[in-house]
Amino acid sequence: MADVLIADDSEFMRNLLREILEEDHEIVGEVENGVEAVEVFKEQQPDLVMMDIVMPIRDGIEATDEIKSDNPGAHVIMCTSVGQEEKMKEAVKAGADGYITKPFQKPSVMEAIQDVVPS
């Protein structure tokens, strides 16, 4: 079981992710933008961040960059509707460990988590 922080500006998507994850993992926080994601990461030190890319105030790639710069061992999976190659490369550069494109189903989410945070 991993401690997971969900960062997504969509309440609908946060609910969906929580429903998918809470049976097997502990949800330690839900935030709506990149600034909050960095703050809550520092407080909670979760095992994994499920990070959206397009968010207000600060996007998910910038937040990932800061989290990984300060905590190279942190695990971040980008969980986004963006399927652009250039954006994926930016995510890799920022230190993202995985990438799931929306819409997704539970098996693909669990598989991505298993790849990044083996139980």
Place this chain on the structure above:
Amino acid sequence: MKVDVQSLGTFNELAHEGAQEATGSLAQMTGMEAEVEVTKISLVDRTDVGEELGSDQFVGVSFDFEGALAGETVLAFDEPSKETITEALVPGDEADEAMARSSVEEIGNIMMSGFIDGWADYLGATIDHSPPTYIEREGADVLPAAPAGSERDHIFVFRSQVEWVDETICFYIYMLPEYDSLTGLLGEHADAESDAIPIEKLETFNRMTRSGTQTAAENLGMMAGVDVEAEVTRISFAPIEDVPKQVGTETYVGTVVEFTGLPSGFLLVLFDEPSAINVAEALMPVDPDGEGLTDQHTAAIEELGNIMTSGFVDGWANVLQQSVEHTPPRLVHDMGRAIIDPLAAQLGQHQRHAFIIDSRMQTESLAFESEILALPNEAELRQALQELQVDRADQTEADVEQIF
């Protein structure tokens, strides 16, 4: 073959003036006041021509024309409009079927002469047209088959929508020029090489747009658990002031994002209200809290708009090997034109005409229709098309496994 924006604008204006001339003739004969709502040039897949006519019964008057420009043109009324016009022309019980038909045929003849004459005058040449042919058919069948003699899957269509003041009359004027005839003219009238777009790239872009619509439809289908089909995709060109008329006056719910990169612009995902409720409820894991459009519905629509937007623009970005950024989706819930008005005004600060990318999708298993409308910055779209490598057009999907 290239087409420049100025020529597209001029030709669109010619079609608009022709439609006004035709409408004026009809108004003069019937005494009913009318106005041309919108005229636009669209580059469409030939199988999509006339899709907006739905399955209603139409009466049409068609003509072939040849000379400086060649092709076919059709004036199409729905059945109730035909009856109203016939009543105005041949009042009372005098209008038997043959008389009704003859009156419509003649009015079509007069109107379409006005439509064609403007083109001939502008081109300083003659355009001859055939006698009118009267047709009664369902939906797009009222239109002629796409002009023969071309193996192309895309054709240019000029379409004017005319509405009557205080009357429930609506009719359409379609002009389907032969591809080579029109593109030859566009090439001859191209004023500035610098803003010319190769037509092949415009066609490729239209195909990419169809692919993006299909991806957005698949995303929606996966979330709602139904099969959704991309129905129509077209690129149109119209004066900026006509852009808000692309959508009706009914109320829509959806999302707007502003995208940056090449090109920049706006992208809207719109549902009519009943469709929005049906789709949102298909996405919700639990029953909604209340009746009508609740916060739960709008939250679902907001996220759906986000995912559909990405599905739509990612293909462009991957083919162009660029990043297209977009803002988080902003929920909109208003009359269609009120949603688009401020966006068109913003674009209108820098351009007189707009390319409008319009896609629609629907499914039989869930009562809904959705429309995706993209309004790119015209100059940047031209630049993007210049940079488009046609042989990369099928590389719309990025390989996550390869990158991670």
